Amino acid sequence: MTNNVLITxxxxxxxxxxxxxxxxxxxxxxxxxxxxxxxxxxFMTIFGGRNTIYTNLCEKSREEALExxxxxxxxLGCNAIINVRYDANEVMQGLTEVLAYGTxxxxxxxx
Numbered sequence: 001m002t003n004n005v006l007i008t009x010x011x012x013x014x015x016x017x018x019x020x021x022x023x024x025x026x027x028x029x030x031x032x033x034x035x036x037x038x039x040x041x042x043f044m045t046i047f048g049g050r051n052t053i054y055t056n057l058c059e060k061s062r063e064e065a066l067e068x069x070x071x072x073x074x075x076l077g078c079n080a081i082i083n084v085r086y087d088a089n090e091v092m093q094g095l096t097e098v099l100a101y102g103t104x105x106x107x108x109x110x111x
Contacts, residue, residue: 022073022077031098
């Protein structure tokens with residue numbers, strides 16, 4: 001297996017068997033909108049439709065949380081993370097926490 005971590009939202013990973021559970025792993029990031037982002041995002045809501053300013057901010061936040069979760073898993077020695085979930089909470093107005101979490105495991109390919 002390479003240095004990559006396999007990730008799934010399922011409780012199993014097809015074609016692999018779990019040989020060891022290492023426990024909960026998580027990645028958390030807290031993001032705020034810039035003044036420009038807030039202004040531009042608010043301006044876009046006037047016209048309706050897809051708001052790319054906020055979509056990009058959300059996507060970057062989720063990606064960062066996922067990367068941090070994988071890093072946490074690698075530190076524990078996993079080669080896969082199962083049952084992955086995201087959560088988001090507003091810490092205060094304009095400040096959002098994004099959390100990615102799952103179960104770090106060691107898997108081996110079923111032959």
